[in-house]
Amino acid sequence: MKKIVLILLSLGIAMPILAQTDTQNAAQVQIQKAAGVWIDVRSEEEFNAGHLQDAVNVPHEQIEAEISRIEPNKDAPINLYCRSGRRAESAMNVLKHLGYTNVTNHGGYEDLKKQGLR
Structure with missing residues (x-):
């Protein structure tokens, strides 16, 4: 039972961090317009x-x-x-x-x- 709680707590902490990282990466990826x-x-x-x-x-x-x-x-x-x-x-x-x-x-x-x- 402790392992399950530990895993859930870890996921609960890790998920917002991962989501924030994905959002930051998406914001950094902006396609450059072609020249001209x-x-x-x-x-x-x-x-x-x-x-x-x-x-x-x-x-x-x-x-x-x-x-x-x-x-x-x-x-x-x-x-x-x-x-x-x-x-x-x-x-x-x-x-x-x-x-x-x-x-x-x-x-x-x-x-x-x-x-x-x-």
């Missing part, structure tokens, strides 16, 4: 409701007209996202057609937040 400009190709309303820090809002239908102002270097990294990845894919294809060589579709905003991007 981040462009949110959602609508202005969607962007205003929440977006990644330092992202620029250019709705996907305006990307062709606006990209040279935002990033004139066609070899610079350009990171795109939207709600689901569909509009980002469309914008990526436009940019590639314009000669941009380093464009990535990162998918949806909510998924990026879940991965720890801010």
Whole structure:
């Protein structure tokens, strides 16, 4: 009986310490955003409701007209996202057609937040 009590007491003491350590580790693990400009190709309303820090809002239908102002270097990294990845894919294809060589579709905003991007 003493062994069981000892084990339970040990677990009772160890569990909060382990939980705290896991929480600290989770806080330390924050995914770094890829280098380059981040462009949110959602609508202005969607962007205003929440977006990644330092992202620029250019709705996907305006990307062709606006990209040279935002990033004139066609070899610079350009990171795109939207709600689901569909509009980002469309914008990526436009940019590639314009000669941009380093464009990535990162998918949806909510998924990026879940991965720890801010």
